[in-house]
Amino acid sequence: METQVLIIGGGVTGVGLARDLSLRGVDCTLVERRDINAGASGANHGLLHSGARYVTRDPAAAVECRDEGRILRRIAPHCIEETGGLFVAVAGDDERYAADFPGACRRAGIPCRALDPTEARALEPVLSEKLIAAYAVEDAAIDPFRLALDNLSEATARGGRVLLSTRVEGFDIEGKRVRAVRLRDAATGERRRIAAEVVINAAGAWAKEIAALAGLPLAMTWSKGSLLITDRRLAGRVINRLRPASDADILVPGGTVSILGTSSERLDSLAEIVPTVAEIDRILEAARDMVPALERTRFIRAYAGVRPLVGRAGETGDRLLSRGFALIDHAEEGLDNFLTITGGKLTTYRRMAEKAADLACRKLGVRAACRTAELPLAPRPANRWTEAGAGPRSWPEASRAPQELLLCECEMIPASAVVEVCEALRLQGARPSLYGIGRRSRVGKGTCQGAFCGVRVNAHLYDRQLLSGREGIRDLRDFLEARWRGMRPILWGTALAQEELQEALHCGLFGLDREEASCPPRP
Amino acid sequence: MPAPPLIPCDVAVIGSGIAGMSAAWFAAREGFATVVVGRTGGILFASSLLDLLAVHPLAERRLWENPWEGLARLAADEPGHPLARIAPARIREAIDAVAAALGACGLAYGDGGNRNRWVLTALGTFRPTWRVPATMEAGIAARRAGAAARIVSFHGLRGFSARGIVECARPSWKALSAAVVEFPRAAPGGELFPERMARALETEAARAALAEALTPCRQGAAALGLPAVLGISRPAEVHRDLEARLGLPLFEIPTLPPGATGPRLKEAFERALAQAGVRRILGQSVVRAEALATGGFRLETENRDFCPGIEARGVILATGRFLGGGLRAERGRVVETVFGLPVAFPEDRDRWHRRDFFDPSGHPLNRAGLPFDEAFRPLGGGGEPAHPRLFAAGSILAGQDWVRSGCGSGLAIATARAAVDGLKKALA
Numbered sequence: 016m017e018t019q020v021l022i023i024g025g026g027v028t029g030v031g032l033a034r035d036l037s038l039r040g041v042d043c044t045l046v047e048r049r050d051i052n053a054g055a056s057g058a059n060h061g062l063l064h065s066g067a068r069y070v071t072r073d074p075a076a077a078v079e080c081r082d083e084g085r086i087l088r089r090i091a092p093h094c095i096e097e098t099g100g101l102f103v104a105v106a107g108d109d110e111r112y113a114a115d116f117p118g119a120c121r122r123a124g125i126p127c128r129a130l131d132p133t134e135a136r137a138l139e140p141v142l143s144e145k146l147i148a149a150y151a152v153e154d155a156a157i158d159p160f161r162l163a164l165d166n167l168s169e170a171t172a173r174g175g176r177v178l179l180s181t182r183v184e185g186f187d188i189e190g191k192r193v194r195a196v197r198l199r200d201a202a203t204g205e206r207r208r209i210a211a212e213v214v215i216n217a218a219g220a221w222a223k224e225i226a227a228l229a230g231l232p233l234a235m236t237w238s239k240g241s242l243l244i245t246d247r248r249l250a251g252r253v254i255n256r257l258r259p260a261s262d263a264d265i266l267v268p269g270g271t272v273s274i275l276g277t278s279s280e281r282l283d284s285l286a287e288i289v290p291t292v293a294e295i296d297r298i299l300e301a302a303r304d305m306v307p308a309l310e311r312t313r314f315i316r317a318y319a320g321v322r323p324l325v326g327r328a329g330e331t332g333d334r335l336l337s338r339g340f341a342l343i344d345h346a347e348e349g350l351d352n353f354l355t356i357t358g359g360k361l362t363t364y365r366r367m368a369e370k371a372a373d374l375a376c377r378k379l380g381v382r383a384a385c386r387t388a389e390l391p392l393a394p395r396p397a398n399r400w401t402e403a404g405a406g407p408r409s410w411p412e413a414s415r416a417p418q419e420l421l422l423c424e425c426e427m428i429p430a431s432a433v434v435e436v437c438e439a440l441r442l443q444g445a446r447p448s449l450y451g452i453g454r455r456s457r458v459g460k461g462t463c464q465g466a467f468c469g470v471r472v473n474a475h476l477y478d479r480q481l482l483s484g485r486e487g488i489r490d491l492r493d494f495l496e497a498r499w500r501g502m503r504p505i506l507w508g509t510a511l512a513q514e515e516l517q518e519a520l521h522c523g524l525f526g527l528d529r530e531e532a533s534c535p536p537r538p
Numbered sequence: 539m540p541a542p543p544l545i546p547c548d549v550a551v552i553g554s555g556i557a558g559m560s561a562a563w564f565a566a567r568e569g570f571a572t573v574v575v576g577r578t579g580g581i582l583f584a585s586s587l588l589d590l591l592a593v594h595p596l597a598e599r600r601l602w603e604n605p606w607e608g609l610a611r612l613a614a615d616e617p618g619h620p621l622a623r624i625a626p627a628r629i630r631e632a633i634d635a636v637a638a639a640l641g642a643c644g645l646a647y648g649d650g651g652n653r654n655r656w657v658l659t660a661l662g663t664f665r666p667t668w669r670v671p672a673t674m675e676a677g678i679a680a681r682r683a684g685a686a687a688r689i690v691s692f693h694g695l696r697g698f699s700a701r702g703i704v705e706c707a708r709p710s711w712k713a714l715s716a717a718v719v720e721f722p723r724a725a726p727g728g729e730l731f732p733e734r735m736a737r738a739l740e741t742e743a744a745r746a747a748l749a750e751a752l753t754p755c756r757q758g759a760a761a762l763g764l765p766a767v768l769g770i771s772r773p774a775e776v777h778r779d780l781e782a783r784l785g786l787p788l789f790e791i792p793t794l795p796p797g798a799t800g801p802r803l804k805e806a807f808e809r810a811l812a813q814a815g816v817r818r819i820l821g822q823s824v825v826r827a828e829a830l831a832t833g834g835f836r837l838e839t840e841n842r843d844f845c846p847g848i849e850a851r852g853v854i855l856a857t858g859r860f861l862g863g864g865l866r867a868e869r870g871r872v873v874e875t876v877f878g879l880p881v882a883f884p885e886d887r888d889r890w891h892r893r894d895f896f897d898p899s900g901h902p903l904n905r906a907g908l909p910f911d912e913a914f915r916p917l918g919g920g921g922e923p924a925h926p927r928l929f930a931a932g933s934i935l936a937g938q939d940w941v942r943s944g945c946g947s948g949l950a951i952a953t954a955r956a957a958v959d960g961l962k963k964a965l966a
C-alpha cells in the first residue's frame with residue numbers, strides 16, 4: 016500500500032491534519048496505535064480557551080487561542096457550548112495579580128469585563144463567599160470527541176484512510192528519505208508496510224518515541240495532569256482561579272457534569288498515565304477555597320493526560336512557531352520527508368494542522384491552500400452520541416421508536432445509538448467493542464461506570480451478530496479494567512458503595528475475576 | 539404529651555440483609571422475643587445462590603470442588619476469618635436450617651453435600667456455588683451429561699442474550715443452542731423487567747401462554763434454560779408447572795440485577811420470619827442507638843410515627859458494608875454508621891484498592907470491617923468487646939472478602955448463627 020502523506024497519531028492534531036490534507040486533495044493515511052483520542056485529546060479539560068489564562072505568562076499564545084476560538088465557533092459550533100467564563104480570586108489570593116489581570120487582557124487584546132463579586136456569585140452560586148475579585152471572559156466548553164470524530168469522518172468521506180489499533184514500529188529509511196512506515200496490527204499481530212512520500216509525526220507525548228524510531232533526537236519532557244468529574248453540573252460557566260497557574264484552578268462544565276483540574280506533575284516515562292490518590296487529594300484541597308461545595312460533591316471518576324514539553328530550556332526555542340506548539344522539519348537532522356508536530360492545545364489544533372499541512376504540501380509540491388478556517392465541519396449524526404445528555408435531546412429528531420430499549424440508563428443511550436456507533440466503527444475499519452463504543456458515546460460514563468450498561472451493550476451486540484465467541488467477555492473485562500483506572504482514586508462515599516455493587520456483580524455473580532478459570536471441569 | 543412506649547424485646551437485629559434476617563430467624567427459634575429493623579438494601583440484587591466457599595487462597599485462584607476441604611485450609615491459613623471461627627458442623631447446620639426454612643416458604647434449595655456446583659450465568663460464564671435453588675438445578679445435571687440444551691431469551695429483556703450465553707459457554711458445554719421468543723402479552727418492542735415477568739408467571743394464564751410460546755423451542759432440546767423469572771413467591775410451583783406443560787427439564791439462569799431472584803429471596807425470608815414470630819420493622823433505618831444503664835439498648839428509627847423506638851436486651855448488628863450502609867468511607871477513613879464502633883482498615887487510602895480491578899488477591903479495603911471476639915462481639919477501642927450484649931454478623935465483619943472468596947451467603951448465615959449463639963449465652 017502507498018500513500019502521499021502518512022500521519023502518525025489519531026488525536027485532534029492527527030485527525031485535523033487528515034481533514035486539512037484531504038480538503039487540499041492530498042491522499043493521506045492516518046495510523047493510530049489504539050483509537051481516536053486515546054492520548055491527550057481524550058484526556059483534557061475540554062476548555063476552549065479565550066486566551067485569558069495566558070495573558071500574563073504568554074500573550075502570543077493568548078492571541079492564538081483567541082483567534083482559533085473564533086474560527087472554531089464559526090466552523091464547528093456544534094462541538095462548542097458557549098458557556099462564557101469567569102476568573103475569580105478569593106481571600107488570600109495574590110491581590111496584585113488580580114489587579115493586574117484586566118490590564119494584561121487589554122494589552123493582549125483579550126476581552127474581559129470586571130464583575131462585582133456579588134454579581135459573580137449571583138451568576139454562579141457555587142462560588143465561595145470569600146470572593147474578592149471577578150472578571151468575565153469568553154471561555155467556552157468544547158467536546159473533543161465529537162470534534163475529532165467529525166474531522167475524521169470528513170477526511171474518510173474524502174478518501175482519506177484510517178488504520179486504528181495499528182502501531183508504528185519503525186521506518187524503512189534510504190539515504191535522506193523515509194521510504195515506508197512499518198506497522199503492526201495490535202489485535203492480530205500482523206505486520207505490514209506503507210510507502211509514503213511524507214511522514215508526519217503527530218503522536219503528541221509519544222512524538223519523541225516515534226522520532227527515535229527514525230533515529231531522530233527530540234528533546235521532550237512530560238507533564239501529567241489529572242482531572243475529576245463530578246456527578247452533576249456545578250456551574251454554568253467555566254470558572255478559573257485568578258492566580259498564577261496552579262493545581263485545581265479550573266472548573267469546566269461539560270454537558271451534564273463539571274470537570275475539575277488539573278494537577279501538574281513531571282513524568283520521566285509514559286509507562287503509566289493514571290490519576291493517583293495523592294493528586295486527587297491535592298486537587299480537592301486546593302479547589303475548595305474557590306468552590307466549597309466540592310467538599311461534598313460526588314465524583315464519577317478521575318482521569319489523567321500528558322502534555323509534551325518540547326525542548327529543554329533554551330535548546331530548541333528557536334524552532335517553536337509559537338511557544339504553544341512545535342513544528343519540526345527534520346531535514347536539518349538528515350531526513351527530508353519527516354515532520355513532527357506536537358505540543359499546543361486542543362484550542363489550537365486546527366492551526367497546528369494547518370502549519371504542518373502547509374509544510375508537507377511544500378515538500379510534495381502541492382499548491383492547494385488550507386481551507387479549514389472557512390469550511391464548516393459537517394456534523395455527522397453517528398458522532399453525536401459523545402455529548403452528555405445527547406440521548407433525550409436528540410430523540411425527537413432521531414425519531415426514536417417510542418418503545419426503544421435504553422441500553423444505558425445513566426446516560427439514556429438507546430440501542431439504536433449503539434448500533435449507529437458500531438456502523439461508524441465499521442467504516443473506520445474497527446471491530447465493534449465496548450472500548451470503541453465508549454469512546455464514541457457516553458456508554459460507561461455515568462454513575463455505573465459500565466457495570467450495567469457494559470453487560471447490556473454486549474448482550475445487544477451478540478443478538479445483532481456483532482460479537483462472537485468469547486469476545487464479549489474479554490471486552491467487558493478490558494472495559495471495566497480501563498474504567499477502574501479512573502475510579503480507584505475517588506472511591507469513598509457513594510462511589511465506593513457503587514463499586515462494591517460492581518464487584519459483587521462482576522466478580523461475585525459473574526466470576527469475571529477468575530475468568531480463565533471459570534470454565535467448569537469437562538464432564 | 540407522653541412519648542409512646544418503646545417496643546420491648548430480647549433481641550433487636552439491625553439490618554435486613556441475609557445476615558440480619560438469618561439472625562432474626564435463629565433468635566426467634568431460640569425463643570427470644572425478636573425484632574428486626576432494616577431498610578431494603580443489596581438483597582434485592584442477590585442471585586439467591588448460597589455460596590459457602592469457592593476460592594482460597596485468593597492469589598492462587600484455587601477453586602474448591604469440596605467447600606469443606608476449602609474451609610479447613612482457610613481455617614489453617616486465616617484463623618481470623620469469620621468462617622474459621624465457627625465449627626464446620628455448626629456452619630452446615632445453620633445453612634441447612636435456613637435453606638429448609640426458605641424451602642418451606644416457596645424457595646426450595648437442592649442438596650449441598652460436599653460439592654460445589656457450576657451454575658451458568660447470564661454472561662455465559664460458570665460460577666461455583668454450594669446450594670442451588672431448585673429452579674436452577676436442571677442446568678447443572680444437563681451440562682454434566684453434555685445434554686443438548688436450548689437457551690431462550692425474550693425480546694426486550696436487556697442484558698440477557700441467549701446467543702451471547704451460548705457463544706461464551708460453548709467451550710464448556712458444546713451442545714448449546716439459542717432461541718429468542720416474545721414474552722406473552724409484552725408490548726411489542728417494549729422493555730421487560732424480570733420482577734414483573736416473574737410476578738406475571740404466578741398466574742396460570744401467563745404460564746399457559748409462556749408454555750405455548752416456548753413450545754417451538756423444545757425441538758431437538760433435552761432441556762431449556764431461561765432467565766430467572768419463574769415466579770417470586772412460589773418459584774418451585776411455577777417451575778414445576780412449566781416443566782409439566784413443556785414435558786422437559788427447565789432451568790433458570792441468574793440475570794443482571796435487579797432481577798427476580800433478589801425479591802424472591804427477600805420475600806421468602808420475610809415469610810419465614812413471620813412464621814417464626816419475628817416482629818419486622820422494614821423499610822426503616824436505625825438512626826440512633828444508645829446503651830442503657832440496665833445493660834440493654836434503646837434504638838431509634840427514622841420515622842417515630844411508624845416505630846416509637848425499641849428497647850432490647852441485646853443487639854445484633856448486621857448492617858453490611860458500604861453498599862448496605864453499615865460502613866461508610868470518607869476520603870481518609872472508614873466509620874461504622876450506627877454505634878461508631880472501631881473499624882479495621884488500611885490507613886493509607888492509596889492502599890485501599892489495587893491497581894487492577896481484577897487483581898486476583900482482591901482489594902485490601904474489602905477486608906476492612908469490625909474486629910470481633912470469639913463470641914462475635916465487635917471490639918471497642920481497647921480491644922475488649924464494645925458492649926457485653928452487642929454482637930455483629932455478616933459482611934460487616936473484618937478479615938474476609940466474601941465476593942472474591944465466593945462465601946457471601948454462607949458467611950452471612952453462619953455468622954448470624956454464631957452471633958445468636960453468643961447472644962444466647964450473654965442473655966442467660
Ligand SMILES: Cc1cc2nc3c(=O)[nH]c(=O)nc-3n(C[C@H](O)[C@H](O)[C@H](O)COP(=O)(O)OP(=O)(O)OC[C@H]3O[C@@H](n4cnc5c(N)ncnc54)[C@H](O)[C@@H]3O)c2cc1C
Nearest residue numbers: 024026028048054055056059060062183219240320361362
Ligand atoms: C491534562 C490536560 C488537560 C488539557 N486541557 C486542555 C484544555 O482544556 N484546552 C485545550 O485547548 N487544551 C488542553 N490540553 C492540551 C490538549 O489536550 C492537547 O494539546 C491535544 O489533545 C494534543 O493532541 P495531539 O493530537 O497532538 O496529541 P494526542 O491526543 O496525545 O495524540 C497522539 C496520538 O498518537 C498515538 N500514538 C502514540 N504512539 C503511537 C504509535 N507508535 N503508533 C501510532 N500511534 C501512536 C496515541 O495513541 C495518541 O492517540 C490539555 C492537556 C492535558 C494533558
Ligand SMILES: Cc1cc2nc3c(=O)[nH]c(=O)nc-3n(C[C@H](O)[C@H](O)[C@H](O)COP(=O)(O)OP(=O)(O)OC[C@H]3O[C@@H](n4cnc5c(N)ncnc54)[C@H](O)[C@@H]3O)c2cc1C
Nearest residue numbers: 553555556557577579589823824857858862932933946947
Ligand atoms: C450483586 C449481588 C450479588 C450477590 N450474589 C450472591 C451470590 O451469587 N451468592 C451468594 O451467596 N450471595 C450473593 N449475594 C449476597 C451476599 O452474600 C450478601 O449480600 C452478603 O453476604 C452481605 O450480607 P449482609 O446481610 O451482611 O449485608 P447486606 O446484604 O449489605 O445487608 C445489610 C442490610 O442492613 C441494612 N442497614 C444498613 N444500615 C442500617 C441501619 N442503620 N438501619 C437499618 N438497616 C440498615 C441495609 O439496608 C441492608 O438491608 C449477592 C449480593 C449482591 C449485592
